[in-house]
Amino acid sequence: MTHTIYQPDNSSANVLRSEHDATLNTLIRQHGLTGNAQQGRILPAIESPLAQLGMQLFFSKALSGSRDVACASCHHPLLGGGDDLSLSIGVDAAEPNVLGHKRLLQGKLSPSVPRNAPTTFNSGLWQQFMFHDGRVAQLETGITTPDVTYSQPDPLAGDNLVHAQARFPVTSNHEMRGEIFDAGGTTQSCRERLAERLGGYGASTESRLPIAETAYWLEAFRHVYQQPQADASVLITEQTIAAALAEYQRSQVFVNTPWKQYVQGELAAISASAKRGAVLFFRERDAGGYACASCHRGDFFTDEQFRHVLMPPIGPGKGNKDAALQQDYGRWLVTQHPDDKFRFRTPSLLNVAVTGPWGHNGAYTSLEAVVRHMLNPFQAALNYDRGQLTQPNIPTAQLAVNLREMLGGNTDLAGQAYQEEDVQHLLAFLHTLTDPCVTRPDCLQRWIPSGANLPESVLQARF
Ligand code: HEC
Ligand code: HEC
Known part of the structure; x- marks a missing residue:
């Protein structure tokens, strides 16, 4: 020895x-430990343009049916990448901008989300499964998701687990969709309606965003994809939204x-x-x-x-x-x-x-x-x-x-x-x-959108 x-x-x-x-x-x-959980994994920096766009989307309530819930409502960096609740509260919150243990359901309803929100911190380090029950999983042939038969690859899953996962919260009635938005539609039509809403295109008139906001998102996507002339319908799709959300989350490396x-x-x-x-x-x-x-x-x-x-x-x-x-x-x-x-x-x-x-x-x-x-x-x-x-x-x-x-x-x-x-x-x-960073608001600030010209739908959380 x-x-x-x-x-x-x-x-x-x-x-x-x-x-x-x-x-x-x-x-x-x-145990073969190196101490470094990120060993051998290349993950994006929060400064990357796509991660920056993903951050604004992650905090945007425009991705929920009634424009009242953002991903960050249940996964806020200042709450350890979770929500500080036993069981998450998405739609029907008494005060949608209140996060943490003071977040309550309207009319003191009993929680309908059955599970605890896992942290999004280090989500880029999972190699095989997402969710508590692993319903999004890496296969040799691709990634399987709840949209397909389990163990079959989902052609729309994207190229990493975090991207595949990011396409589901928006389709969940209790988390973000509510009962009204795209009622009777499939998971895919729900995502597409949301992308249309964000980009201000498509025939649906369901809870449109203010024109200033759709212009903001178009400008942001054009900037990231370096296509200053491209149409919203080309740039702002359910796939590019999921890719950006994934990039942001994968930049949350706290090891x-x-x-x-x-x-x-x-x-x-x-x-x-x-x-x-x-x-x-x-x-x-x-x-x-x-x-x-x-x-x-x-x-x-x-x-x-x-x-x-x-x-x-x-x-x-x-x-x-x-x-x-x-x-x-x-x-x-x-x-x-x-x-x-x-x-x-x-x-x-x-x-x-x-x-x-x-x-x-x-x-x-x-x-x-x-x-x-x-x-x-x-x-x-x-x-x-x-x-x-x-x-x-x-x-x-x-x-x-x-x-x-x-x-x-x-x-x-x-x-x-x-x-x-x-x-x-x-x-x-x-x-x-x-990681000491996760206990320091000044350190986490880089993962929270700030600035005077953010669109209205970006969550201004109160705790
Ligand atoms: C209503 C609260 C809520 C909202 C809003 C929400 N989530 Fe979650 N999230 C959860 C819960 C609860 C789970 C665990 C569900 C399960 O495992 O069955 C979860 C799981 C996850 C996971 C899996 C983490 C892991 O360790 O496997 C990721 C990543 C994630 N959410 C990202 C997102 C993104 C991206 C959005 C926005 C598009 C979002 N969440 C919106 C509550 C929420
Ligand atoms: C047989 C496998 C197994 C062993 C051994 C085990 N754990 Fe766990 N641990 C789990 C699983 C699975 C969960 C999650 C269970 C659930 O959520 O239903 C868990 C959850 C936890 C959690 C909660 C984490 C969270 O984010 O919710 C902690 C802390 C923990 N374990 C610590 C320990 C410690 C300390 C030991 C040794 C004394 C230990 N575990 C032994 C499998 C194990």
Whole structure:
């Protein structure tokens, strides 16, 4: 065993070298970590013209049926690339420009979006699946989406997963479309009507934009595509819109964490407690660890596989013929494979401290509670405290019944007794996975549109 990469090159490092450094050195090599989740991936810079256009579109409410919801309403950089809610609120918000935990539905309706908004940060690093259930997926032959039979390539998916994903929120009734816009139309006609609206072309008169705004977008697309004479109908299409949205999101690379610095040799970058947490995280169970990395694998902290980890079934559920059932079968809804019931994609843990609430349905509103769940899912789920749900009117009536059904399936995460102090060490480690930029509004400013001449539809968020 060699410890050469940890040879201190200055005298102060001696003091900081802890008993854990040698152990971690071995674990880091065994797990093949480089510290850099972006290794080998070329992603756009936010300064690129297409990412800049994508940013304005991402914040524009013009992409929603009733012009009241933007992508950023549920994925705001200042909210960790999410919305700070257990279950997202799209259309029918009481105050559409209010984001975060104060965002409520009109008339105190109960949330209709069944899942928690994942962060868009680092979305360019996913290689296989998008969404909690992986319904947008990379195939050898292309990308499959909900518009086609699963495992068939969608010819309109575009050339990366983020582009493929970006074409769906606008077609979802609860997220952005509402019940009125292009009523009875297909997902594709909905996208095309929205592109026509943005470009001010086409026959539809449905909630048109002010002429000044369509002129603004035409100018912006002409600039990006360097085609000063081109028609809106050529430049502003559902495909170019998705491409721009994807470019913006793929520029949200936040991987410069203290953990990365540590793996790359800066022994003082993380605390002794965090080091202990890292050992517990990476070690196998038979070696006294909790084997978190058997699923949260590699520098991106995910194996991109689907697991049944007994996340407490709160919320309206998804895909139930009978709405009263409130169950979410997760990956099974995509594959119909019996083993896939209740399985959800292993989330990345980069920036996890700022991406709460946690779990595919936001069941846990503190990082500590979800870590306790991961240590002993049976104990945590059976003693689940619904009092932690601060968002009003989240359905929980079927919690016990649905949990019983979940316990009947094959869970993929074994429970075990754990030391109290280990929870704190694991939390200290998870906090080292935060890129400092994501906690600093001045640093995030580059991902938020500003300027006096932005179109009216661009979201001016209040928190
Ligand atoms: C109403 C809130 C809401 C709006 C508006 C919204 N999203 Fe989302 N987004 C979600 C939720 C909830 C999910 C998870 C859904 C699921 O997995 O079933 C999600 C998933 C995603 C993902 C997948 C991330 C991952 O890790 O797989 C991306 C990327 C994304 N949204 C981008 C967008 C874009 C681009 C827009 C605008 C075109 C948008 N979202 C609009 C709530 C929203
Ligand atoms: C068997 C695979 C597996 C193992 C082992 C595992 N996890 Fe997870 N973890 C998951 C899955 C899958 C989810 C998402 C479940 C869901 O949303 O329903 C998750 C969710 C999480 C979350 C919430 C992330 C978010 O964005 O919502 C945290 C934090 C977490 N795990 C930490 C840990 C820690 C710490 C350990 C070790 C003590 C661990 N996990 C062990 C698969 C695993």
